[in-house]
Amino acid sequence: MNMTQLPTQQVPAAFRRRLGGIVVTALSDGYLDASLGLLSGIDNDTGSGLLQAAGHRMPPRMNINTYLIQDGRRTILVDSGAGGLNGWGGRLPDALAAAGVLPQEIDTILLTHAHPDHVGGIADAGGRALFPAVQEVFIHEGELAFWNSDSVRNASPDGFRPFFDVARNAFAAYDGQIRTFKGEAILPGISAIELQGHTPGHTGYVLESQGEALLIWGDIVHFPDIQVLHPEVTIAFDADSRHAARTRARVLDQASSEGFLVGGMHFTSPSFSRIERIGSGYAMATESWTPALA
Numbered sequence: 001m002n003m004t005q006l007p008t009q010q011v012p013a014a015f016r017r018r019l020g021g022i023v024v025t026a027l028s029d030g031y032l033d034a035s036l037g038l039l040s041g042i043d044n045d046t047g048s049g050l051l052q053a054a055g056h057r058m059p060p061r062m063n064i065n066t067y068l069i070q071d072g073r074r075t076i077l078v079d080s081g082a083g084g085l086n087g088w089g090g091r092l093p094d095a096l097a098a099a100g101v102l103p104q105e106i107d108t109i110l111l112t113h114a115h116p117d118h119v120g121g122i123a124d125a126g127g128r129a130l131f132p133a134v135q136e137v138f139i140h141e142g143e144l145a146f147w148n149s150d151s152v153r154n155a156s157p158d159g160f161r162p163f164f165d166v167a168r169n170a171f172a173a174y175d176g177q178i179r180t181f182k183g184e185a186i187l188p189g190i191s192a193i194e195l196q197g198h199t200p201g202h203t204g205y206v207l208e209s210q211g212e213a214l215l216i217w218g219d220i221v222h223f224p225d226i227q228v229l230h231p232e233v234t235i236a237f238d239a240d241s242r243h244a245a246r247t248r249a250r251v252l253d254q255a256s257s258e259g260f261l262v263g264g265m266h267f268t269s270p271s272f273s274r275i276e277r278i279g280s281g282y283a284m285a286t287e288s289w290t291p292a293l294a
């Protein structure tokens with residue numbers, strides 16, 4: 001009898017979309033296991049009830065996404081996933097390959113912030129850049145200063161200190177190519193907007209082309225099926241949880257009133273959504289994947 005092994009991994013996942021004259025591809029890096037006990041402002045039963053009502057299986061998993069922007073001038077990666085650190089993510093190379101893009105074709109990286117599930121994939125543990133042709137890595141100046149500060153690192157809890165090592169390893173791999181900003185237009189058609197709270201320099205990127213707009217909002221939500229409905233729910237990874245909740249409420253309000261498209265690093269799938277106001281909270285209207293590039 002011819003025994004064949006059953007698959008052990010999900011197939012690479014990507015969702016490509018035209019935005020005016022540019023093309024944006026949402027890419028899955030995989031997931032990390034994350035307990036609902038990390039959340040504040042909601043009890044476990046209510047949280048798991050919301051996830052199950054939205055079709056999630058337990059235990060809860062936090063998906064990790066990145067976004068690729070191709071505008072005819074640059075090939076830009078927004079965040080890099082976790083790179084398999086701690087068993088988190090690590091599927092970005094497969095997703096990029098499925099999207100037909102080689103790591104050496106990426107020339108620009110935009111970072112929303114420097115947590116390990118966002119920068120873990122840009123360098124290997126030995127400090128080697130995994131995107132060797134990158135000319136510029138954009139990061140908020142406050143974010144860079146935070147992770148490079150020895151006094152902040154020394155004052156942090158023991159369990160949090162390895163995060164500094166991962167961030168510094170990532171920065172060192174692109175020494176000389178780091179470009180800092182505060183909150184401004186950084187490239188043609190791309191503006192950085194400050195979304196502080198989750199981290200001191202947490203940033204979203206607004207892409208605009210031919211009257212269409214997309215905000216890639218980083219970690220405005222970690223569990224979208226909980227925190228979009230309940231923006232007041234915060235997570236233990238927030239540097240300043242009250243500030244993070246205020247920022248989330250402000251961005252959701254703006255997205256719902258202005259109607260622009262949003263992308264997020266912890267959306268349930270690599271995807272794009274619009275936000276609708278529902279009572280005191282909001283709901284996501286996630287675009288359906290389509291086999292035609294539209």
Ligand SMILES: [Zn+2]
Nearest residue numbers: 115117219265
């Ligand atoms: Zn994250």
